Amino acid sequence: MKDKLLLLGVLKQSEMHGYQLYDFIEQNLASCTTLKKPSAYFLLSKMEQEGLVQVVEQRIGNRPPRKVYRLTQAGERLFQQLLQENLSQFTPTVFPGDIGIAFLDQIPIEQGVRLLRKRLQKMQVHLAHLETIPPHRGSASLLIKHQIQHLHNEIQWLREVIADLQEAGNLPQAQKDNEFSHQDSSSN
Amino acid sequence: MKDKLLLLGVLKQSEMHGYQLYDFIEQNLASCTTLKKPSAYFLLSKMEQEGLVQVVEQRIGNRPPRKVYRLTQAGERLFQQLLQENLSQFTPTVFPGDIGIAFLDQIPIEQGVRLLRKRLQKMQVHLAHLETIPPHRGSASLLIKHQIQHLHNEIQWLREVIADLQEAGNLPQAQKDNEFSHQDSSSN
DNA sequence: TTCTGAATAGTCAAGATTGAATATTCGAAA
DNA sequence: TTTCGAATATTCAATCTTGACTATTCAGAA
Incomplete structure (x- = not known):
């Protein structure tokens, strides 16, 4: 569930396509998660099915069309809920x-x-x-x-x-x- | 790979059957891993296929037969190797x-x-x-x-x-x- | 003796994760 | 203008994980 919060949160700040999203997380949020590329895509398509994000095919220049993900209202609501849970919960750190x-x-x-x-x-x-x-x-x-x-x-x-x-x-x-x-x- | 090290290490100290193993880890090594029961069994059967552990059916009283796992020599060797890697490596902590x-x-x-x-x-x-x-x-x-x-x-x-x-x-x-x-x- | 709940021991199908590969475009060097 | 490597964008098969369930035994209560 935590990676869902992560994706929703990033998308809330600005809509993005999959790769951009993954890249942003890798650059800025690597200390919170180890989400890999295919997992990000998997989660995104699941969240689309659940109506949490809306996908728009976008075409810039003659680049191949990209799927741009944007938060829906249901997505906003879930984000708020997951955020509150994350902030109030505590999970002991595991040290491999x-x-x-x-x-x-x-x-x-x-x-x-x-x-x-x-x-x-x-x-x-x-x-x-x-x-x-x-x-x-x-x-x-x-x-x-x-x-x-x-x-x-x-x-x-x-x-x-x-x-x-x-x-x-x-x-x-x-x-x-x-x-x-x-x-x-x-x-x- | 880290859970493999964990299982090998515990089995090195004493042979055990699956449940006992899982229980021991849950009681004593919860701060190192979150290995769940079915994962433990899965890993054990994989390690059996790989020749790292040897399985013996054991029957005590009229309890149903249990699979007792014991380290092989190949298992010992891999344990030593994985232990050295674990001790010398460093992986930044992830904070969900x-x-x-x-x-x-x-x-x-x-x-x-x-x-x-x-x-x-x-x-x-x-x-x-x-x-x-x-x-x-x-x-x-x-x-x-x-x-x-x-x-x-x-x-x-x-x-x-x-x-x-x-x-x-x-x-x-x-x-x-x-x-x-x-x-x-x-x-x- | 029968029942019930706890402890023991393990399995399975459904879902999640990932290494590796694919496919396209771009820029620039040859 | 062909080619080659880097960047962009995504997918897939194989593997791994897990919640929930099954099945047996044991100890004690009824």
Whole structure:
């Protein structure tokens, strides 16, 4: 349903044809979704059947006709509804990268440290890239700020994981397959 | 591919039948994936065809026979490979909740604030829940710490968004459809 | 013993997603 | 003016996902 909201929202701002729409999303909203081209077309034709968008064949110059999508009133209404749901709901973030973390104890510690450092470096490169993006106007700047803040946090967390791992590696005993059952004795 | 790694990893620790596997993932690894039951079964039978797991019909008491999955050597090898890839790669986090943020300027500010406060509250409830989970041993504790730290960060970010929004609402002029084109005059 | 609900174990058809391919136009170099 | 690569616009077959359902067993209540 979330990609439907996305398409409706973009179309609300201005009517577009499929490719343009997909391109806009890829450029500006990649941090919200991973919608691929064929999925966008699939959703658009479904939304046409549902009467949410209206399709007009448009011909510019002697280019082949393109299907231009425009929001209908039903589409507007659904947009408002989905927007309100999206804003008020919360869905816990899923981290596929944590799968590897969960199985860290299946490889030698030094190898784990080496691989995670590689990951860390990629994160730093990505952060540097994000920080070069000039501030947009409007809500787009919020999205970028979000990504940057989040990435800072992720980098910090990963550094901690690596440090824990190394610490466990330096204790010279009792590590065959439960390498880091560290548990700081603070708190409680 | 990531769910394959997940299944291989769990099966490496101990052989299991489908339901047990799915249940274990749901209980312990929900923060890494959203794999559903039928997908788990689908993947398992595919992995059987690929020779990554070996299936044995097992009969306990007079229960109906169950298919018990065990890792093959090829499965072990693929696990090691996928694990190394997962640990060394980095994939930017996607935030479906940011779709709504991107369209915040399509609704009145007070409504936006109200809806986001609802979201904020759900996040706080979820955080409180995470913090009641007793510390596991081993890498699982890393995953929980990750979720908690991340959620703290998300809450802080959302508070900032709400504050920005309210601030924009208090400027009494020039807001019809570009409600918060705030842009701190610093930097540049 | 019969019933009921919970837990266990799995399946299926319908729908969604995607890598890869197709088809056209444009611009510019050869 | 032919050709080649890039940009535009879309489609398709194959694969993957999922809500909803089925079927069995078990434990305890009636």
